[in-house]
Amino acid sequence: MLFKAPRGTADILPDEQAYWRYIEEKAVAVCKLYGYQRMDTPTFEDAGLFARSVGEGTDIVNKEMYVFKDRSDNELALQPEGTASICRAYLEHGMDNLPQPVKLYYFADIFRYERPQAGRYRQHHQFGCEAIGEASPMLDAEVIQMALWFFKSLGLTQFTLQLNSIGCKQCRPDYLLKLAEYYTPLTPSLCEDCRTRIVKNPLRLLDCKKPGCQAAAEEAPRSSDHLCEGCHDHFEALKIYLEALGIVYGVNHRLVRGLDYYTRTVFEFQPLEGGSQSALGGGGRYDDLITELGGKQTPAIGFATGMERIVLNLKNQGIEVPGQVKPAVFMACMGNSAKIEALKTASDLREAGIPVIVAAGDRSLKAQLRQANSLGAIYAVIIGDDEINEGMVTLRNMGTSEQQVVEPEELKTILGAQE
RNA sequence: GUGAGUGUAGCCCAGAGGCCUAAGGCGCCAGGUUGUGGCCCUGGAUACCGAGGGUUCGAAUCCCUCCACUCACCCCA
Numbered sequence: 001m002l003f004k005a006p007r008g009t010a011d012i013l014p015d016e017q018a019y020w021r022y023i024e025e026k027a028v029a030v031c032k033l034y035g036y037q038r039m040d041t042p043t044f045e046d047a048g049l050f051a052r053s054v055g056e057g058t059d060i061v062n063k064e065m066y067v068f069k070d071r072s073d074n075e076l077a078l079q080p081e082g083t084a085s086i087c088r089a090y091l092e093h094g095m096d097n098l099p100q101p102v103k104l105y106y107f108a109d110i111f112r113y114e115r116p117q118a119g120r121y122r123q124h125h126q127f128g129c130e131a132i133g134e135a136s137p138m139l140d141a142e143v144i145q146m147a148l149w150f151f152k153s154l155g156l157t158q159f160t161l162q163l164n165s166i167g168c169k170q171c172r173p174d175y176l177l178k179l180a181e182y183y184t185p186l187t188p189s190l191c192e193d194c195r196t197r198i199v200k201n202p203l204r205l206l207d208c209k210k211p212g213c214q215a216a217a218e219e220a221p222r223s224s225d226h227l228c229e230g231c232h233d234h235f236e237a238l239k240i241y242l243e244a245l246g247i248v249y250g251v252n253h254r255l256v257r258g259l260d261y262y263t264r265t266v267f268e269f270q271p272l273e274g275g276s277q278s279a280l281g282g283g284g285r286y287d288d289l290i291t292e293l294g295g296k297q298t299p300a301i302g303f304a305t306g307m308e309r310i311v312l313n314l315k316n317q318g319i320e321v322p323g324q325v326k327p328a329v330f331m332a333c334m335g336n337s338a339k340i341e342a343l344k345t346a347s348d349l350r351e352a353g354i355p356v357i358v359a360a361g362d363r364s365l366k367a368q369l370r371q372a373n374s375l376g377a378i379y380a381v382i383i384g385d386d387e388i389n390e391g392m393v394t395l396r397n398m399g400t401s402e403q404q405v406v407e408p409e410e411l412k413t414i415l416g417a418q419e
Numbered sequence: 420g421u422g423a424g425u426g427u428a429g430c431c432c433a434g435a436g437g438c439c440u441a442a443g444g445c446g447c448c449a450g451g452u453u454g455u456g457g458c459c460c461u462g463g464a465u466a467c468c469g470a471g472g473g474u475u476c477g478a479a480u481c482c483c484u485c486c487a488c489u490c491a492c493c494c495c496a
Contacts (some may be wrong), residue, residue, distance in 0.1 A: 001469095004487075007487075007488090059493080059494055059495085060494080060495080063420080063494095064494080064495090083494095107475090110494095110496075112494090112495080113422080114493090114494070114495080115421090115492095115493085115494095116488085116489090117489075117490060117492095118489080118490070118491090118492070119495095119496080120494090120495075120496080121496095124496060126496060127496095144477095145459065182474090193493085207494095208490080209493085224423045257495085258494060258495060259495095261431060268495095272433095278496075279495065279496060280496075281496065282495080301457085304496065305496065306495085306496025307496080308432095308496075309496055310496090332455085334454065334456095346478085363448095364450095364454080364455095365455050365456095366449095366450090366451085366452090366456075367448085367449080367456095368456085369455050369456035369457090370455095370456050370457085371456085372455095373454085373456040373457050374457085377456095380453080380455085380456080382455075384454055385454085386454080394454095396455075396456090398456070398457085400423080401455090401456085401457095402427090403455085408484075
């Protein structure tokens with residue numbers, strides 16, 4: 001074989017498509033219910049956009065981003081996440097002049113140079129939503145509910161909602177200081193990585209999976225205990241709203257996310273079982289991101305889910321999705337004049353909105369009907385010399401094996417009535 | 420980036436130094452009716468045994484390198 005799909009990419013074959021269409025359909029329906037509008041952005045952007053938004057120090061930007069120069073030496077990157085592009089477009093098109101908040105959704109191809117494994121690819125697909133221009137925790141609650149609604153409409157139930165607040169630029173520095181203070185004396189018990197994290201990125205200390213570090217993280221100061229008044233009130237209000245909506249959540253003090261732009265609310269949906277730490281989706285508030293990209297202070301919140309992971313979970317939970325529609329009519333023909341007649345008849349039927357598959361080639365009638373059967377056709381129309389001579393066609397019901405000879409003109413009405 | 424496992428036809432796989440000019444099942448193609456499917460029967464095509472190198476009289480089977488896949492770490496969707 002000369003070529004294979006690049007590592008970490010996958011072809012989505014016809015047999016898989018039903019899952020994807022199903023997910024898209026449910027996603028669009030939920031967005032409609034909550035008043036979100038679709039927006040599509042480029043697959044690649046100025047690399048600086050991601051460095052600035054996702055963060056220079058993050059793994060995503062540091063070691064996972066596909067960066068390249070085009071022929072004019074522009075430094076570009078395949079998008080490693082969806083939010084940055086949406087915010088860029090929001091600013092670029094003056095959407096801050098629209099009634100706020102602006103609610104947008106997208107389906108995007110996401111690229112990260114990672115080592116592929118279950119539910120993890122170098123190119124994957126996300127469905128995401130962003131609500132830009134409103135700070136109220138009501139919106140946080142609504143976004144979370146919307147995500148849940150989406151999962152529920154898909155039939156997914158085996159997952160938990162984890163919630164945390166990581167503060168804002170006012171209270172977070174103090175908290176990080178507290179974390180560093182707490183961790184410094186424990187340095188000997190920490191893993192290599194965590195020792196550097198104390199200085200570089202103390203938040204990340206919390207989600208280290210190494211046993212020694214886990215123990216330390218248990219007792220570590222909690223971000224939610226060190227929120228400023230504004231963040232505290234926001235978080236408390238959100239919890240009240242969630243409870244009012246009957247949404248079950250767990251506060252996970254160690255939930256921090258790998259993108260620097262998050263402020264206050266962060267959340268993640270974790271499957272109860274299956275594979276590694278394959279989050280179904282997640283999101284959070286990013287009140288400073290628009291400013292970071294050159295806009296005025298604009299609070300916002302969003303969430304995103306991985307399509308591949310949803311497919312994985314649908315399969316794991318044995319959820320059936322609507323399958324491929326069977327062709328209504330298979331047209332078999334024998335002989336040259338029959339071929340012409342078949343093409344014309346098929347054309348007429350399609351004109352009448354009836355799906356038709358025509359057997360092209362010179363296979364035996366037996367072979368043609370075999371194919372009709374394996375395609376699951378409901379009817380077969382047979383045209384051969386006999387039919388041509390009489391100016392008729394044979395209509396065979398593949399379910400009952402009943403046949404009748406009819407005029408070509410009648411097909412439309414007979415078959416149309418079956419729909 | 421790290422670690423473990425795997426790599427035989429479109430798919431699932433047997434095969435553990437010569438009997439492999441590689442088996443079986445699914446699928447595909449053809450035939451069993453002179454113009455008729457699904458079941459059944461018969462026949463057929465499709466594999467330079469992941470790639471390259473080595474050991475050997477002899478390798479799909481042993482060794483090395485590389486590549487890919489899978490799983491896990493990491494990180495996240």
